[in-house]
Amino acid sequence: MDRIREYLAFVQRHPEQFVQDPIMPIVLEEEKLRAYEAETGKEVGLLFRSPWFLLAADLIRPEKGELYLYYRILKETDYDGVVILPILEGKAVLLKNYRHGPRRWELELPRGGAELGLSPAEDAVKELWEEMGTKTTELIPLGTVINDTSKVYGALHLFACHIASVGPLQEEECITGVELFTAEECRRAIVDGTIQDSLTIAALTKAMLAGIL
Structure with missing residues:
Protein backbone atom coordinates (compact mmCIF):
# COMPACT_ATOMS: atom_id res chain seq x y z
CA MET A 1 0.00 0.00 0.00
CA ASP A 2 1.28 3.46 -0.90
CA ARG A 3 0.40 5.25 2.32
CA ILE A 4 0.40 8.73 0.86
CA ARG A 5 -1.58 7.98 -2.30
CA GLU A 6 -4.18 6.04 -0.29
CA TYR A 7 -4.37 8.97 2.10
CA LEU A 8 -4.86 11.57 -0.63
CA ALA A 9 -7.49 9.38 -2.31
CA PHE A 10 -9.33 9.30 1.04
CA VAL A 11 -9.07 13.10 1.20
CA GLN A 12 -10.77 13.31 -2.18
CA ARG A 13 -13.61 11.04 -1.00
CA HIS A 14 -14.06 12.80 2.33
CA PRO A 15 -12.98 16.45 2.15
CA GLU A 16 -15.22 17.22 5.15
CA GLN A 17 -12.75 15.31 7.33
CA PHE A 18 -9.92 17.64 6.25
CA VAL A 19 -11.43 21.09 6.74
CA GLN A 20 -8.57 23.57 6.77
CA ASP A 21 -8.17 26.07 9.58
CA PRO A 22 -5.30 28.58 9.81
CA ILE A 23 -4.57 27.56 13.42
CA MET A 24 -3.81 23.95 12.42
CA PRO A 25 -3.62 23.53 8.63
CA ILE A 26 -3.07 20.05 7.18
CA VAL A 27 -0.42 19.54 4.49
CA LEU A 28 -2.10 17.82 1.55
CA GLU A 29 0.46 18.25 -1.24
CA GLU A 30 1.98 14.91 -2.22
CA GLU A 31 5.48 16.24 -2.86
CA LYS A 32 5.62 17.92 0.56
CA LEU A 33 4.40 14.80 2.32
CA ARG A 34 7.02 12.66 0.58
CA ALA A 35 9.73 15.22 1.32
CA TYR A 36 8.82 15.15 5.03
CA GLU A 37 9.03 11.33 5.07
CA ALA A 38 12.41 11.40 3.33
CA GLU A 39 13.83 14.04 5.66
CA THR A 40 12.54 12.63 8.96
CA GLY A 41 12.06 8.90 8.36
CA LYS A 42 8.58 9.22 9.88
CA GLU A 43 5.59 7.62 8.16
CA VAL A 44 2.90 9.98 6.84
CA GLY A 45 -0.58 9.31 5.47
CA LEU A 46 -2.72 6.22 5.85
CA LEU A 47 -0.96 3.90 8.28
CA PHE A 48 -3.59 1.21 8.86
CA ARG A 49 -6.94 0.15 7.44
CA SER A 50 -9.48 -2.22 9.00
CA PRO A 51 -13.15 -2.93 8.21
CA TRP A 52 -14.09 -0.53 11.03
CA PHE A 53 -11.65 2.38 10.94
CA LEU A 54 -8.50 3.85 9.46
CA LEU A 55 -5.46 5.25 11.26
CA ALA A 56 -3.93 8.30 9.63
CA ALA A 57 -0.91 10.46 10.33
CA ASP A 58 -1.75 14.04 9.32
CA LEU A 59 1.14 16.41 8.71
CA ILE A 60 0.40 19.72 10.45
CA ARG A 61 1.91 23.07 9.47
CA PRO A 62 1.54 25.28 12.58
CA GLU A 63 1.54 29.05 12.51
CA LYS A 64 4.78 28.94 14.47
CA GLY A 65 7.28 26.16 14.84
CA GLU A 66 8.13 23.07 12.85
CA LEU A 67 5.94 20.60 10.98
CA TYR A 68 4.63 17.77 13.14
CA LEU A 69 2.46 14.65 12.86
CA TYR A 70 -0.99 14.30 14.44
CA TYR A 71 -2.58 10.84 14.49
CA ARG A 72 -6.32 10.42 13.89
CA ILE A 73 -8.94 7.71 13.53
CA LEU A 74 -10.97 8.18 10.34
CA LYS A 75 -13.89 6.32 8.79
CA GLU A 76 -15.48 5.94 5.38
CA THR A 77 -18.76 7.08 6.98
CA ASP A 78 -19.72 10.59 8.07
CA TYR A 79 -20.49 9.52 11.64
CA ASP A 80 -18.63 7.42 14.19
Whole structure:
Protein backbone atom coordinates (compact mmCIF):
# COMPACT_ATOMS: atom_id res chain seq x y z
CA MET A 1 0.00 0.00 0.00
CA ASP A 2 1.28 3.46 -0.90
CA ARG A 3 0.40 5.25 2.32
CA ILE A 4 0.40 8.73 0.86
CA ARG A 5 -1.58 7.98 -2.30
CA GLU A 6 -4.18 6.04 -0.29
CA TYR A 7 -4.37 8.97 2.10
CA LEU A 8 -4.86 11.57 -0.63
CA ALA A 9 -7.49 9.38 -2.31
CA PHE A 10 -9.33 9.30 1.04
CA VAL A 11 -9.07 13.10 1.20
CA GLN A 12 -10.77 13.31 -2.18
CA ARG A 13 -13.61 11.04 -1.00
CA HIS A 14 -14.06 12.80 2.33
CA PRO A 15 -12.98 16.45 2.15
CA GLU A 16 -15.22 17.22 5.15
CA GLN A 17 -12.75 15.31 7.33
CA PHE A 18 -9.92 17.64 6.25
CA VAL A 19 -11.43 21.09 6.74
CA GLN A 20 -8.57 23.57 6.77
CA ASP A 21 -8.17 26.07 9.58
CA PRO A 22 -5.30 28.58 9.81
CA ILE A 23 -4.57 27.56 13.42
CA MET A 24 -3.81 23.95 12.42
CA PRO A 25 -3.62 23.53 8.63
CA ILE A 26 -3.07 20.05 7.18
CA VAL A 27 -0.42 19.54 4.49
CA LEU A 28 -2.10 17.82 1.55
CA GLU A 29 0.46 18.25 -1.24
CA GLU A 30 1.98 14.91 -2.22
CA GLU A 31 5.48 16.24 -2.86
CA LYS A 32 5.62 17.92 0.56
CA LEU A 33 4.40 14.80 2.32
CA ARG A 34 7.02 12.66 0.58
CA ALA A 35 9.73 15.22 1.32
CA TYR A 36 8.82 15.15 5.03
CA GLU A 37 9.03 11.33 5.07
CA ALA A 38 12.41 11.40 3.33
CA GLU A 39 13.83 14.04 5.66
CA THR A 40 12.54 12.63 8.96
CA GLY A 41 12.06 8.90 8.36
CA LYS A 42 8.58 9.22 9.88
CA GLU A 43 5.59 7.62 8.16
CA VAL A 44 2.90 9.98 6.84
CA GLY A 45 -0.58 9.31 5.47
CA LEU A 46 -2.72 6.22 5.85
CA LEU A 47 -0.96 3.90 8.28
CA PHE A 48 -3.59 1.21 8.86
CA ARG A 49 -6.94 0.15 7.44
CA SER A 50 -9.48 -2.22 9.00
CA PRO A 51 -13.15 -2.93 8.21
CA TRP A 52 -14.09 -0.53 11.03
CA PHE A 53 -11.65 2.38 10.94
CA LEU A 54 -8.50 3.85 9.46
CA LEU A 55 -5.46 5.25 11.26
CA ALA A 56 -3.93 8.30 9.63
CA ALA A 57 -0.91 10.46 10.33
CA ASP A 58 -1.75 14.04 9.32
CA LEU A 59 1.14 16.41 8.71
CA ILE A 60 0.40 19.72 10.45
CA ARG A 61 1.91 23.07 9.47
CA PRO A 62 1.54 25.28 12.58
CA GLU A 63 1.54 29.05 12.51
CA LYS A 64 4.78 28.94 14.47
CA GLY A 65 7.28 26.16 14.84
CA GLU A 66 8.13 23.07 12.85
CA LEU A 67 5.94 20.60 10.98
CA TYR A 68 4.63 17.77 13.14
CA LEU A 69 2.46 14.65 12.86
CA TYR A 70 -0.99 14.30 14.44
CA TYR A 71 -2.58 10.84 14.49
CA ARG A 72 -6.32 10.42 13.89
CA ILE A 73 -8.94 7.71 13.53
CA LEU A 74 -10.97 8.18 10.34
CA LYS A 75 -13.89 6.32 8.79
CA GLU A 76 -15.48 5.94 5.38
CA THR A 77 -18.76 7.08 6.98
CA ASP A 78 -19.72 10.59 8.07
CA TYR A 79 -20.49 9.52 11.64
CA ASP A 80 -18.63 7.42 14.19
CA GLY A 81 -21.36 5.12 15.48
CA VAL A 82 -24.49 4.78 17.61
CA VAL A 83 -25.44 4.19 21.25
CA ILE A 84 -28.95 3.06 22.18
CA LEU A 85 -30.69 3.32 25.56
CA PRO A 86 -33.42 0.66 25.75
CA ILE A 87 -36.07 1.45 28.37
CA LEU A 88 -38.13 -1.45 29.76
CA GLU A 89 -40.95 -0.66 32.19
CA GLY A 90 -39.37 2.72 32.95
CA LYS A 91 -35.89 1.32 33.63
CA ALA A 92 -32.66 1.47 31.64
CA VAL A 93 -31.55 -1.88 30.26
CA LEU A 94 -27.78 -2.32 30.59
CA LEU A 95 -25.82 -5.18 29.05
CA LYS A 96 -23.27 -7.22 30.96
CA ASN A 97 -20.47 -7.24 28.41
CA TYR A 98 -16.87 -8.47 28.62
CA ARG A 99 -14.66 -5.86 26.94
CA HIS A 100 -11.26 -6.57 25.44
CA GLY A 101 -9.95 -3.00 25.92
CA PRO A 102 -9.92 -2.94 29.74
CA ARG A 103 -10.04 -6.78 29.92
CA ARG A 104 -13.00 -6.89 32.30
CA TRP A 105 -16.77 -7.01 32.55
CA GLU A 106 -18.63 -3.75 31.99
CA LEU A 107 -22.24 -2.59 32.26
CA GLU A 108 -22.99 -0.83 28.98
CA LEU A 109 -25.73 0.20 26.63
CA PRO A 110 -25.97 -1.44 23.18
CA ARG A 111 -23.74 0.33 20.69
CA GLY A 112 -21.90 -0.12 17.44
CA GLY A 113 -19.65 1.55 14.92
CA ALA A 114 -21.03 3.28 11.86
CA GLU A 115 -21.87 0.95 9.00
CA LEU A 116 -21.44 2.10 5.41
CA GLY A 117 -24.78 2.58 3.67
CA LEU A 118 -26.84 2.89 6.85
CA SER A 119 -28.18 6.04 8.47
CA PRO A 120 -27.58 6.43 12.22
CA ALA A 121 -31.21 5.46 12.92
CA GLU A 122 -30.98 2.35 10.72
CA ASP A 123 -27.69 1.46 12.38
CA ALA A 124 -29.27 1.82 15.84
CA VAL A 125 -32.16 -0.50 14.97
CA LYS A 126 -29.70 -3.06 13.59
CA GLU A 127 -27.45 -2.95 16.67
CA LEU A 128 -30.39 -3.27 19.05
CA TRP A 129 -31.58 -6.39 17.24
CA GLU A 130 -28.12 -7.96 16.96
CA GLU A 131 -27.01 -7.36 20.54
CA MET A 132 -30.20 -8.05 22.48
CA GLY A 133 -32.76 -9.48 20.06
CA THR A 134 -35.07 -6.52 20.48
CA LYS A 135 -37.04 -4.52 17.92
CA THR A 136 -38.27 -0.97 18.29
CA THR A 137 -40.78 1.03 16.29
CA GLU A 138 -39.69 4.43 17.55
CA LEU A 139 -36.26 5.89 18.27
CA ILE A 140 -35.92 9.01 20.41
CA PRO A 141 -32.86 11.07 19.34
CA LEU A 142 -30.70 12.20 22.26
CA GLY A 143 -28.21 14.20 20.23
CA THR A 144 -24.57 13.44 19.57
CA VAL A 145 -21.22 13.24 21.33
CA ILE A 146 -17.65 12.88 20.08
CA ASN A 147 -15.80 9.87 21.45
CA ASP A 148 -12.40 11.60 21.69
CA THR A 149 -12.01 15.05 20.16
CA SER A 150 -8.22 14.69 20.00
CA LYS A 151 -8.26 11.49 17.95
CA VAL A 152 -11.62 10.74 16.31
CA TYR A 153 -13.47 12.35 13.43
CA GLY A 154 -17.25 12.05 13.45
CA ALA A 155 -19.94 12.03 16.10
CA LEU A 156 -21.73 9.19 17.86
CA HIS A 157 -25.51 9.41 17.60
CA LEU A 158 -27.38 8.66 20.81
CA PHE A 159 -30.90 7.25 20.90
CA ALA A 160 -33.43 6.03 23.45
CA CYS A 161 -36.33 3.68 22.81
CA HIS A 162 -39.05 1.89 24.76
CA ILE A 163 -39.02 -1.89 24.42
CA ALA A 164 -41.45 -4.61 25.47
CA SER A 165 -38.93 -7.36 26.19
CA VAL A 166 -35.35 -8.54 25.84
CA GLY A 167 -34.64 -11.28 23.31
CA PRO A 168 -31.62 -13.53 22.71
CA LEU A 169 -28.34 -11.82 23.62
CA GLN A 170 -25.34 -11.74 21.30
CA GLU A 171 -23.24 -14.20 23.29
CA GLU A 172 -20.55 -14.42 20.60
CA GLU A 173 -19.81 -10.77 21.44
CA CYS A 174 -19.47 -11.74 25.14
CA ILE A 175 -22.85 -10.27 26.13
CA THR A 176 -24.13 -12.61 28.83
CA GLY A 177 -26.88 -10.79 30.73
CA VAL A 178 -28.83 -7.62 31.37
CA GLU A 179 -29.51 -5.47 34.42
CA LEU A 180 -32.33 -2.95 34.84
CA PHE A 181 -31.62 0.39 36.51
CA THR A 182 -33.96 3.17 37.56
CA ALA A 183 -32.84 6.74 36.90
CA GLU A 184 -31.69 7.10 40.51
CA GLU A 185 -29.80 3.80 40.33
CA CYS A 186 -28.11 5.05 37.14
CA ARG A 187 -27.02 8.22 38.92
CA ARG A 188 -25.53 6.25 41.82
CA ALA A 189 -23.84 3.76 39.48
CA ILE A 190 -22.23 6.58 37.51
CA VAL A 191 -21.00 8.30 40.69
CA ASP A 192 -19.65 5.16 42.37
CA GLY A 193 -18.01 3.77 39.22
CA THR A 194 -20.27 0.77 38.68
CA ILE A 195 -20.85 2.21 35.20
CA GLN A 196 -17.56 3.40 33.67
CA ASP A 197 -18.14 3.36 29.92
CA SER A 198 -18.12 7.00 28.81
CA LEU A 199 -20.58 6.46 25.95
CA THR A 200 -23.07 4.77 28.25
CA ILE A 201 -22.68 7.61 30.75
CA ALA A 202 -23.26 10.17 27.99
CA ALA A 203 -26.48 8.55 26.75
CA LEU A 204 -27.85 7.98 30.26
CA THR A 205 -27.05 11.55 31.29
CA LYS A 206 -28.67 13.07 28.21
CA ALA A 207 -31.78 10.92 28.72
CA MET A 208 -32.05 11.89 32.38
CA LEU A 209 -31.55 15.58 31.64
CA ALA A 210 -34.23 15.40 28.95
CA GLY A 211 -36.62 13.65 31.34
CA ILE A 212 -36.83 10.54 29.17
CA LEU A 213 -35.49 8.23 31.89
